[in-house]
Amino acid sequence: MYPNSLRALTEYTGPFVSVYFEDSHDTEDARTRLELSWRGIEEELRERSAPDEAVEALRSAVLDAPPAVGRSGRAFIAAGATVLVDERLLGPPVRTEVRVSELPYLVPLVDHGPVDLTYLVAWVDHAGADITVHGPGGVHEETVDAVSGPVHQAAGAESAGYGTPQRRTDDAARRNVSAVADRVTHLIDERRLDVAFVAGEVRSRSDLRGALPERTADVVVELDIGARGSGDHDEELAHAIEEEVERRRLAAMDDAARRWSAETGRGSGLAIDGLDDVCAAVRDGSLETLLVGDLPEVTVVADSSPTMIAPEPDALSVFGVSPARTLRADEAVPFGALHLDAEVLRVDERIDPRDGIAALRRYAT
The missing domain is CATH 3.30.960 (Translation, Eukaryotic Peptide Chain Release Factor Subunit 1; Chain A)
Known part of the structure; x- marks a missing residue:
């Protein structure tokens, strides 16, 4: 991708x-x-x-x-x-x-390479959260502070009864977690973030997930990498983000391979393989997803347009154009896909396309 x-x-x-x-x-x-x-x-x-x-x-x-x-x-x-x-x-x-x-x-x-993963990282405890957003507008940092008074019970305080320090502490903690949940939800909705990485105290992470609406809780990934303000966890955080990116990459590959196999079985014309047919889908603009396998070192011909490409000159002559350039297929086909705003995925043993390249069309031709 x-x-x-x-x-x-x-x-x-x-x-x-x-x-x-x-x-x-x-x-x-x-x-x-x-x-x-x-x-x-x-x-x-x-x-x-x-x-x-x-x-x-x-x-x-x-x-x-x-x-x-x-x-x-x-x-x-x-x-x-x-x-x-x-x-x-x-x-x-x-x-x-x-x-x-x-x-x-x-x-x-x-x-x-990275996918376009937009996300936030929230380091939480029952006093609030430190939040960093990595979204379309760049990096944004903010802190949600305690909004309800102390959340840590003093030593020797009573432990039960309405209005006791314990009860007030629990109520304050719930309100603070709710405030963090509201802010996290707002940021995810407003900036259309893909993932919310939540780190910090175990109970705080659990309480925050429970306070989030279902649509937001579904994109939460909990990280057991330290408490709020506990120091430098850049390497652990980077590893967690890489794992999530790789999980999404593999899921996209799985989904595309299943779709390609299913459409091939149906004979719908939406699944194609081989350099000839893939180039045709680039030329007619129907390419939706390019699936790149072990593409050999072969060339294509093209005119000045990045999408008018073909393995042989004869395929261009029907459009009234003559080849002006000879290009490497592993450069020209993905670049043509980029012009069409098509998705590009790497495939492995999930499918075995002819010429090491396959595609899904937006529509049958």
Whole structure:
């Protein structure tokens, strides 16, 4: 799946520089290894005649960025002096990829890149919560403070009876949890967030989930990684977010594979496989979901349009156009899908498409 930020790529022309490499920060010499990796990448970029301004922009983006947390990878796509994609990958790529080509290379982002996950993190206790929102408007932080007086019973206080310190403490805690629940619900609804990660005291997490409406409780993921204000838990939080992203990625793959298999069995025309038919779906605009498997190093021909692509020139001649470019299929087909606002998913052994590529159409043709 592509982050929405990639749509901006369609507004630029090549050559594009696409770079994917490991930048794990889990050893004492991580900085040295990063600099050595970049040195090798830059040398390869020079050999491939990458524009100087792109190399300079990428050097700054790579070496000036804050270090990763644990094992990580990076993805960069640049055009001219503009770095269009600068993403932390969910894991290191299998190998370093360096390309200078007419189109951006997007497949590794499908393998390892982030989905458009919008979420909040709420560190809760019975006095309130510290909330951080990662949504369409960027990062927003706020605190929901205690609204009902003390929530911790003083030592030696009475423990029963209406109006006793214990009862007042419990009532205050419930009101505070309710206030947090109201705020979390508002933020999820207002910003259309995908997930609410809730960390903090076990009872506070449980009480908060119980105070949320069902639609909101359904997107809560509880994290047992420490109490509110207990210190730095960035690595544990990053791991939890990665797990949720991967869970969603696998669920999307499962769903697409089931749909593709079902439509293939029905003979509805909505499920197609093979480079010929997939290119046809790109040309006629019916492509809904592109399923990329082990696509071999083959080429397609195209005119100036990113969606007028075909494995052979004859397929374009019926449209009255002549091929003007020869492009790598693993660049041209995903880029055409990007222009159509189609979803792009990686598939594994769930299906075995012809030519290593398949698709679902929006409508049968």
